[in-house]
Amino acid sequence: MNFWEYLSSRRELLFFETWQHASMVFQCVLAALVLGLIIGLAVYRRPGLAGMATGTAGVIFTIPSLALLGLLITPLGLGVAPSVVALTLYSLLPIVRNTIVGLNGVDATLVDAARGIGMSRRAILLRVELPLAWPVILTGVRVSTQLAMGIGAIAAYVSGPGLGEQIFSGLGRLGGANAVNMTLAGTLLIILLALLFDGCYLLIGRLTTSRGIRA
Secondary structure (H helix, E strand, C coil): CCHHHHHHHCHHHHHHHHHHHHHHHHHHHHHHHHHHHHHHHHHCCCHHHHHHHHHHHHHHHHCCHHHHHHHHHHHHCCCHHHHHHHHHHHHHHHHHHHHHHHHHCCCHHHHHHHHHCCCCHHHHHHHHHHHHHHHHHHHHHHHHHHHHHHHHHHHHHHCCCCCHHHHHHHHHCCCCCCHHHHHHHHHHHHHHHHHHHHHHHHHHHHHHCCHHHHC
């Protein structure tokens, strides 16, 4: 059968796997955002600790995805758990780094002015520093999401959820019936998801960033 016939005959399965993939990526990036913000907020005023945090996240990021997923099989088994842990770890670096860069990039005169009118350190962080750093942080989230989209396909190696099953199954039976259709369907749907997520982030950025900062 041709590609369009394959899509039509497998539409329920493909929809389910697309939903799984999107859900996994969203949850992992959300977890990485929470962890990344906590780490970034804890270290951005301390250059030594900031370097250690970004360096550690960078080392994790350099571990080949197949190797990390394979290593996680022993403590976590197969399925969702190793997939979620791996994607969350890989998503940390852009968020941690951009949180630190964004917060350190806030104009010191604005912080001094806020302090001069009697704002507490917590109020300055929540009302001045984080809003000004948010566009940079959101850029890190966008990068993390694109990375997680691609790496999420490799989660099929450990029986993880998502569209990776289409790609791995297709590659595993190259030359057989529908092998190319399976691989192509998984790949194109991941690209489509990546574009949809990025469009959502652009909208979120416009809605959550003041006009003065966007200008």
